[in-house]
Amino acid sequence: MVKKESVEISDYERQRQDNIAQRDKLLKQLALDASSAGLGPGQKPKPAKPTQKRKPAVKRVKEDVVPRRTSSRIAGIEADSEVAKRKAEDEYVAAQEAARVKRQRISGPLDLSEVQVAGKGWDKNENFLVDVVSRGANPHVRTFGEEEVKETTDKELRALREKMSGLELYNKFEPNRIKITPERIYSLGFHPVADKPLVFAGDKLGNLGLFDASQSSSSVKQETIKSEDQDEDEAEEDDDPDPEITSFHLHTRTISSFQFSHHNPSHLYTSSYDSSLRLLDLTKSSSEEIYAPEDTSLDEPLSGVEIDPQSPHLLFFSRLDGHVGRTDTRAPNTVDIFQLSEKKIGGFSINPSCPHFLATASLDRTMRIWDLRKLSGKRGAPQLPALCGEHESRLSVSHAAFNSAGQVATASYDDTIKIHSFEGMSGWSEGRDLTAKEMAPSAIIRHNNQTGRWVTILRAQWQLQPSDNVQRFCIGNMNRFVDIYTSRGEQLAQLGGAGITAVPAVAQFHPTKDWVAAGTASGKLCLWM
DSSP states (O other): OOOOOOOOOOHHHHHHHHHHHHHHHHHHHHHHHHHHTTOSOOOOOOOOOOOOOOOOOOOOOOOOOOOOOOOTTTTTOOTTSHHHHHHHHHHHHHHHHHHHHHHSOOOSOOOHHHHOOSSSOOOGGGOTHHHHHHTSOOTTOOSSOHHHHHTOOOHHHHHHHHHHHTOOBOOSSOGGGOBOSSSOEEEEEEOSOSSSOEEEEEETTSEEEEEETTOOHHHHHHHHHHHHTOOTTTTTTOSSOOOOEEEEEOOSSOEEEEEEOSSOTTEEEEEETTSOEEEEETTTTEEEEEEOOSSTTOOOOEEEEEEOSSOTTEEEEEETTSEEEEEETTEEEEEEEEEOOSSOEEEEEEOSSSTTEEEEEETTSEEEEEEEEEEEOOTTSOOEEEEEEEEEOSSOEEEEEEOTTSEEEEEETTTEEEEEEOTTGGGOOTTOOOOHHHHSOSEEEEOOOOOOSSSOOOOOEEOSSOTTOOOEEEEEETTTEEEEEETTSOEEEEEOOTTOOSOOOEEEEOSSSSOEEEEOTTSBEEEEO
16 A cells, blocks of 8 residues: 655745634634624524505495205206206296396486495595586586576675676677787786776786776777878778787796785786796886895795785785795895795785785695784794694695685685685784684685696685675686686676687786776786676
């Protein structure tokens, strides 16, 4: 047997093996020290099994009981016998009869809660199909007219309905010829003067249009002759000229709202999506910026502007990011910003009688009442007014408008107009906490508010100072009308007429006269007087 020759290890290899042995010894010692100090890796916890949510039990639908097959062998019936044949025939006849009953037409009324097959339990009080059906617009199809007026039994209500339904469409020019703005109208209103109707309108591109409804085609024709030094023979070719309309490009983006000063009717304040407030002075023929973010790169679109009726220098404005601001025109650098919603505030309103109360309408589906007399917040943090109460709708609320009687009208995408009545607000304590019952609407009106992409959002707008002290508001109708309602939810009129080719979505009353104006997405003006 051959012996293995011993292999001689070099000095380098011997040194390498010694280093490996020392390293292993050091690592073992470190592991022992770490384990004794409680720093070593513990046992990995077993991963918890994900809990599976129990599925709700599916309600079984009761089916019609049909004859069940039975075993002839167990029943002791011989196969191919007369009894078996008779039994098979009876089962066949019973099955045919059950099938015939199942296919038979059901006569008479059906309750959906009784014939529901699948889905959650049906509640007719939450019938979403009503909204779906009412969303379609039916141009020129009336839902209120002469028949409803004649059937009115209350004498005062009937007289008011006859009065408002008697307003006639402006006939000096056809509506499709009165293009008051170049683009889609977003805001509209009357100048407070009562001598003649002056209508202002703001459009999508920041243009402000002005139309004097006291003009006629003959007066426009004479002015045209004078301005162009023509004689009447040369002007006969243009027997029916277009109305005279003046427009100004005040903002670079949409004019979302405007309001005339209560103390100086020559002052018009405008708010815009370009993040600025401007003052248009009609006597000086000039427009100046009142408010804008200090950083010109900031994009903070404004959705509305209101003037404090008791402090003419105090302006309120709302932003699309859920903030409401307050600024004093005498000190432009003093601005108070309140975050009143985490989502878009589409509209807000100040109580004309108690201007320290504020109503906001938001994309978060709420209408809220705020008291500006009581501000609270941590030191160094932004102050917030006291929240008196809120009312939540099924879908987003587009606008909230106060009238002088302390009532708030809202329009929301759940196809309703809600009227909230708050009595005795002048006697409320600071920051009064309203109950859900006090915040509940006193009247709910079914109304199609599905404007879509190309029609401006419908808003209920009160007449500021009605001559007969009957509170009423107007709102556009998707069937190309303008609806007028009282504060109790009673419809007074549905204004329309020939020549209206689009939805008069932006509707507004004159502050004191029974004049109604409305603008369309094509910049056209409809006027009833």
